[in-house]
Amino acid sequence: MIAVIDYGMGNLHSVCNALSSLGITYCVSKEAKVLEEADGLILPGVGAFRDCMQNLKNEGLVDVIRTQVQNKKPLLGICLGMQVLFEKGYEVEETAGLGLLKGEVVLMQDPAVKIPHIGWNRLEHAAADDLLPLQEQPFVYYVHSFYAQNYRTEDLIAYSCYGDLKIPGYVRHENVFGMQYHPEKSGKAGLRMLKRFGDLCKRKEHCV
Secondary structure: OEEEEOOOOOOHHHHHHHHHHOOOOEEEEOOHHHHHHOOEEEEOOOOOHHHHHHHHHHOOOHHHHHHHHHOOOOEEEEOHHHHOOEEEEOOOOOEEOOOOEEEEEEEOOOOOOOOOEEEEEEOEEOOOOOOOOOOOOOEEEEEEOEEEEOOOHHHEEEEEEEOOEEEEEEEEEOOEEEEOOOHHHOHHHHHHHHHHHHHHHHOOOOOO
16 A cells, blocks of 8 residues: 655645556555555645645654655655655755755756746656666656755656756655656656556565
8 A cells, every 4th residue: 555645735636546547555644653554655745845844844744754764665755745855945945855865956047948847848867767667758747946956866867858957857766756747647657657656665675
């Protein structure tokens, strides 16, 4: 079972619909016991970095998430849920993130393109990965104004070009996965990634 973390803000409906369509068993919860018993976790998100972290703290979820990651449980952050995986963000004000990935989240700036970045972009490979085989370079759907920077080069799996910006679309460090785009809104390619994440969560060895 995958637990979709409910902390009061996020695209729960679309993520849950995608999991249901794939036949993946899931629940929506903020209860520590449920998250501890799940095979994998999904942290969705829509809104501001600061508000997301405040809600996670208010619900007592920060330490729960960190502990589950330390226990090698797979965690997938989507959109804002990916951003808060990093050390800090600068939306509204400087705010500490979960610190599960090295890097920071900053405002996109390029006068040649529209911000926020809304629409479809091709994923370009930086490395091979279980969820995104090298033969696949799909178009995926983004909705965001902030993006990760100063991350570990080895954590970058795939990126998209938007004007002169290189958007880290998909990052991974061991059992921590982050997708800046919305896989649940990215057609068949996005659903394949979610299906592979679900399959990975079933494997007892997880992602050491």
